[in-house]
Each structure stands twice: as structure tokens, then as C-alpha cells.
Amino acid sequence: MGVSEKPGLLDNRLWAGKAFDGAWSTALSTARDVAEPATGQLFSRVGIASAADMQAAVGRAQQAQAAWAALGPRERAAVFHRAASIFEQHFDELALAIARETGGIVPKGQHEVREAVTLCHLAAALPMQAQGQVLPSTPGRLSIARRVPHGVVGVISPFNFPLILGLRSVAPALALGNAVVLKPDTRTPVSGGFIMARVFEEAGLPKGLLQVLPGDAEAGEALVVDERVPMIAFTGSPVVGRRIGALAGQHLKKVSLELGGANxxxxxxxxxxxxxxxxxxxxxxxxxxxxxxxxxxxxxxxxxxxxxxxxxxxxxxxxxxxxxxxxxxxxxxxxxxxxxxxxxxxxxxxxxxxxxxxxxxxxxxxxxxxxxxxxxxxxxxxxxxxxxxxxxxxxxxxxxxxxxxxxxxxxxxxxxxxxxxxxxxxxxxxxxxxxxxxxxNDQTVNDECTNPFGGPGVGGNGGSVGGPADIDEYTQWQWITVKDAPPAFPF
CATH class of the missing domain: 3.40.309.10 (Aldehyde Dehydrogenase; Chain A, domain 2)
Incomplete structure (x- = not known):
């Protein structure tokens, strides 16, 4: 059941006090030690973002997004196939790191990495799907409804299954043409953030598209209220989810909340x-x-x-x-x-x-x-x-x-x-x-990545992530009409 540690992808020196912006050059306001729950030993030292750090990250993501959305679908898909391969190549190293940082058993860490491979392959398929519909219209006019990216998607992920519950939003959001600013829980910043950063860095994701900044409530609120971020995806407690939902509503944002409740x-x-x-x-x-x-x-x-x-x-x-x-x-x-x-x-x-x-x-x-x-x-x-x-x-x-x-x-x-x-x-x-x-004839802890995942009431905001829900979540409709020539108008 044990897994031997094979270093190769993860290096604490990369993110000590820094954010990921496609490289590791941006220093954050403060730094914090992360201890292993089981032993109390130092696991990593990471930077902690301030509100200003988060705002700067949003700006970098916004600048990178348009060129990524304009890239051909095969080129975007290829990044995620490479990412899946990198997860597989470093399976043992990543599984053990997740077990150590989250306090989980090794099979739990292995499960997270296996699901990460699947999530990347599913994301790779998204750009290759039909992105809209031809609508009925009057003769002489072509009417099209197409799905377009939101722009910058903010993702706030939890401590319990940090790789899966971060990547299930990060991967489809990126694959569908968005940039992503990810704020992992400060208790699991490597499993919930820097593992993804390293994988996508190695997979050739263009610089700036993925920003990873651990941070406390101040940084999270700055992400939620930033007018340049039209969508927030949050997984966590109902208490925090209600706060994020209220802030997002005030700023007219789309919000995807996956919370909890009674099972x-x-x-x-x-x-x-x-x-x-x-x-x-x-x-x-x-x-x-x-x-x-x-x-x-x-x-x-x-x-x-x-x-x-x-x-x-x-x-x-x-x-x-x-x-x-x-x-x-x-x-x-x-x-x-x-x-x-x-x-x-x-x-x-x-x-x-x-x-x-x-x-x-x-x-x-x-x-x-x-x-x-x-x-x-x-x-x-x-x-x-x-x-x-x-x-x-x-x-x-x-x-x-x-x-x-x-x-x-x-x-x-x-x-x-x-x-x-x-x-x-x-x-x-x-x-x-x-x-x-x-x-x-099963128990309640089930997810296959291909299924819509969500619940009513305090389970979330009535929406779902995963599988067939992802295109609806991470894109929005745009209506386009085309005529051969402008018609004559009575004015």
C-alpha cells in the first residue's frame, strides 16, 4: 500500500514566497509554513497573497486570455493530453505529496492523481465539441448561437480533496478558452494549487493563463469582487459559500457553489x-x-x-x-x-x-x-x-x-x-x-468525473459541475446574425 517518493516535479524552492503566473517570479506579500497534519513536520513554505496581489494576478490573467481563446481547438486540447501524461509520469510522487499534505492515506492520494488524469482527458475533449447551434431565422439571415468563454474565471478550492476539487474547475475553464485565477486553501496549497501549476507549466500552457495564489479571506474577497472576473467557482462550506454568493450577486457575477449539507x-x-x-x-x-x-x-x-x-x-x-x-x-x-x-x-x-x-x-x-x-x-x-x-x-x-x-x-x-x-x-x-x-446499493461518496455534480439547497446554488454541465458552466451564449447586405430601413 505504501508508495516510494520519487522527486522530480515538485520543488519547494520554486514557490517559497511566490505566486505562479506561468513562471515563479512574482513575490507575494507574506509567507507561511505548511505542516503535515500527521507529524507536524514542515511540508512546505508558501507565499500568502494580499488583496493587491490578487488584483495583480487578475490583470495578468486578463491580458493572456484573448490569445488563448483565439488558439485553435486542437492546440488547446493538446495541452491537456500532455498534462494527463505528466500526471501519470509523476503518479507516485504526487500521490505521496497529497497524502502528506492533506493527512490522507496513500490510496486517497492515488485516487486524486488518477482522477486528475481523467479530468485532463475530459477537458481535452471540450474544445473539440460543437460550440453552438444554427437557429431558425427569416430567409436571407444566418442566425447562430455560439458558446464563448467568460474571460477570467476565479476558482477557490478546499482542503479535503484539493487536487480534484480544484482541477475539476480549472481544467474545463481553461480548455473552453478562459484564463483562471486559482486560490487554493492555505492548508493545502501544494496539493490544491502548485501541483497543477507545475503540471501545466510542463505541459506548455501559455504563460499568464493560470495564476495560482494561496491566500486568506482578504485575497478571496478581492477575487470575488474584481469586476474583471465574471465568474467564480467555489467549493467549500455553506457559511463561506453564502458570503461568496452574496458578494457575487452584488457584482452581477455568475457563481458556481458546491457546498455540503446532509447526506x-x-x-x-x-x-x-x-x-x-x-x-x-x-x-x-x-x-x-x-x-x-x-x-x-x-x-x-x-x-x-x-x-x-x-x-x-x-x-x-x-x-x-x-x-x-x-x-x-x-x-x-x-x-x-x-x-x-x-x-x-x-x-x-x-x-x-x-x-x-x-x-x-x-x-x-x-x-x-x-x-x-x-x-x-x-x-x-x-x-x-x-x-x-x-x-x-x-x-x-x-x-x-x-x-x-x-x-x-x-x-x-x-x-x-x-x-x-x-x-x-x-x-x-x-x-x-x-x-x-x-x-x-452503494454508499454516498461517489464521483466519476463524467457526471453532473451538485445538489439543492445548502448543497450549492442549484447548478452542477462536471461532465455535461461543464460547457454550460464555463461559457456563455452569444447570438450572431449574418446578412449578405444591409436591408432598407424606414428611417
Missing amino acids: NLIILEDADPDAAASAAAFGAWFHQGQICMAANRILVHESIADAILQRLVGKATHLPVGDGASGQVAMGPMIDAKQLQRFDKVIQDSVAQGAKLEAGGSYDGLCYKPTVLSGVKPGIRSFDEEPFGPVANLVTFRTDDEAVQLANTSQGGLAAAVISPSVGRAMAIGQRLRAGMVHI
């Missing part, structure tokens, strides 16, 4: 307990539950609840937690102390409100043990909020209608799942759930 895994009474408990454990605990699709609520029919509880407690007791990059554990640390303390408070409050702690509920350093709560119901914090940590919240129900009612007791969510050998019944339940993605 429900429903286990019917005819489900196999072993298979269902395995799905629930993975959905709740993978990458320490720090996933926007994590199975926040595990709704179990009361007749099978004890069997599921017993199996989950057994798994929680035996799963090893520690340094994910070691290749010896199933779960790594939380991203930082702030995130751990917030999650621990959710657990403590939930127990005080009536939930029963069946396993876990404690931590060593940043490593939080996989946790199981039973007796969870509406009004308990771990039911009402997205915990964003390694907890399996068991909620019991008696009827299908009650399961649907409990699942839909939320402000929305990204994913849901139903487990039962009665596929028709499970699908009927799934179709009633308020979620953007529904999986039958």
Missing part, C-alpha cells in the same frame, strides 16, 4: 448487514469524514439496527488511525486543530442532547478515532449539522415514508444512497430524496 444513507430491513455496515463505515469515515458527500446520517430500519450497530462498533474499534502516508493505517488525522475541536464539540453536544456514544469520541493529536453515535434524531446537533468528521450517526425508522421524511429534514444535500436487494423499492425511495446524486 443520507438509508438501509432497509432486507439489506445484508455485513455489506450495509461496510458501506456505512466507508461512507462515514473515509478521509476522516472530511468529504462533502460523506454519509452524515445512516438511517437504519429498526429491525436491523442492532446488527448494523454491532458491526460498526466492531469496525470502529479495530480500524487503525495514524499517519496516512505511512501505508499502515486506515484513517489519518484531521486537517488541523480548529477542525478537530469543532468536530469534537459536535460530538460532545450531541451526546449531551441524548445521543449515545457507542465507539470513539476521543483523539490523539489530530487523529480522531472513528466514532459511532446511536439514538440520533432531529434536534441533535450531529443530525442537524454537517459534522465533517469521522462519525456514523445511526438514526432508526419504521416505514419507508418515515425514512424519506427524516432524510428530507434538512436544508438540502449533495448525495444520498439506499441499500436493499429490492431495487424497485429502493429506487422509489431514492426518487423522493432531496439530493443531487442518488446511489442504489
